[in-house]
Amino acid sequence: MLHQAVELQTIAREAPLQLSVVIPTLNEAGNVKPLLEKLGIALAGIEWEAIFVDDGSTDGTPELLTGIAQSDRRVRMVRRIGRRGLSSAVVEGALASTTPIVAVIDADLQHDERILPDLFRAISDQGHELAIGTRYAGNGSTGEWAESRLKISRFATALAGPIMKTRLSDPMSGFFAVRRDVLLEAAPRLSNVGYKILLDLVASMPRPLKVAEVGYTFGTRQHGASKLDEMVALEYVELLLDKTVGRFVPVKLVQFGAVGMLGVGVHLLLLDLALNALGLAFAWSQAAAVVGAMTFNFALNNRFTYRDRQLKGFAWIGGLLSFYLVCSLGAVANVGIGSLVYDQFHGWWIAGIAGAIVGSVWNYVASGWLTWTRR
Missing domain, CATH: 1.10.3130 (serine acetyltransferase, domain 1)
Structure with missing residues (x-):
């Protein structure tokens, strides 16, 4: 029995990783452990790793991740000094991965990690290149959003329409999975501006992508402070400008x-x-x-x-x-x-x-x- 247990452990260690989950962080110490517990439950049966990309957190997030990574080989951290931005953080995390599929999820527990297996299988089993968690299709919902925030989100989605080569119900989503080779294909053209990496991705690809959409309900933040401020709106406008006039004028x-x-x-x-x-x-x-x-x-x-x-x-x-x-x-x-x-x-x-x-x-x-x- 002991021999069989050792054999099983050896096979488990040798099983190739199938999925890298990239998680940008900025002062998310209170959410790290709960998120990892949720990922462990949701991704049972899938060989996965979590790549946290930290943008100079001052609340102990890097130190916490360092301690966790020393005892859990599924957890890695990319620590950035003097650089910030969710889009560029996601790209750096994805480039640090070697798995065929990369998923992106926020650290604030507002994305429903339970649909990650569906996103993963849409690519691994069904042949899609991109799978997104959407709030605006299927059984998707914005949850407890105020009407004003919903209107702003829908207006931003409408503005994104002309620059997208792939039609999406929720291009503002920060919750998706993508084939790593597709991300690498888009990487040289990415603007890496602001928070909307999914929009940047589909606007940067020279061709439409084969997409699957999975609905989910957007949750509420439990720990830490929201990063939404006037800069998010400004960076969104900057991304739109870069994708329209950026090739002609800085x-x-x-x-x-x-x-x-x-x-x-x-x-x-x-x-x-x-x-x-x-x-x-x-x-x-x-x-x-x-x-x-x-x-x-x-x-x-x-x-x-x-x-x-x-x-x-x-x-x-x-x-x-x-x-x-x-x-x-x-x-x-x-x-x-x-x-x-x-x-x-x-x-x-x-x-x-x-x-x-x-x-x-x-x-x-x-x-x-x-x-x-x-x-």
Whole structure:
């Protein structure tokens, strides 16, 4: 009997892994153990591993995972320093796997792990390339969502329609399984922006995928804090932009230009306030408006356009000063190019546009290099 038990243990250890479950984490210490227990029950009969990809958690998540991984070989961790983002975390976790099928599930226990075997078999047995857990088809449900959140989700789904080569009922889902070779095929084209890795995947594939959908009810978070904030919406818009105009114009340049247009409005508002409300001379009013607009542009770009390199503390002050310098040189370039074009073509509006374009591009390139350089 002892010999047979040893033999069975040896066979179990030698059985090839069939499924890697990639789990991005950011401060999810309270959910790790319950999730692993649920996965163990749901995936009985399947050779699986869990690959946690941690984005700098400060609540003890990495330490907890380290302890678990030392005694459970099904658990691995990819620890990222100085990098964040659910999409890129999923890609790194998938690239660290060797199994033919990769599944993605959130760590917050809101995805119903009980449908993982159905997602797995849809690929392994039924020949699909992608299987998604959907809230909007079959017996799927958004659970206890408020009507406002449901409307936002459906609006985001509608926006995704034009960029998808594969029709999905729930492209916003973060719960799916995919053949690893399909993910590798898409990897060079992925934007790796924000939270919507499934949408990124189907928009990046050069061809439609054979898809299965399995309905599930979205659960409620039990531990930890939600990661949903205004940045999620911004990153979603950034993903849409990257998939539409990104091949022609850098998305950050589009964002930088949008902030610049808002800055023009701030400039005019401050100019009017200083000139007409405070009664300052035009030169002083204009100078105050210029400084105010540049400060506004810097703060907004630092918060949104360059949030992946966001400056804080004393670095914020140094970045602001360098941004003043960059924009001052950009103004010189604006005037110089504008004057040159005006001398050649005598069209003030052509000269004005040419100068503005050159100045804006200079500000974008130079500030990216000097102000928001990667350290």
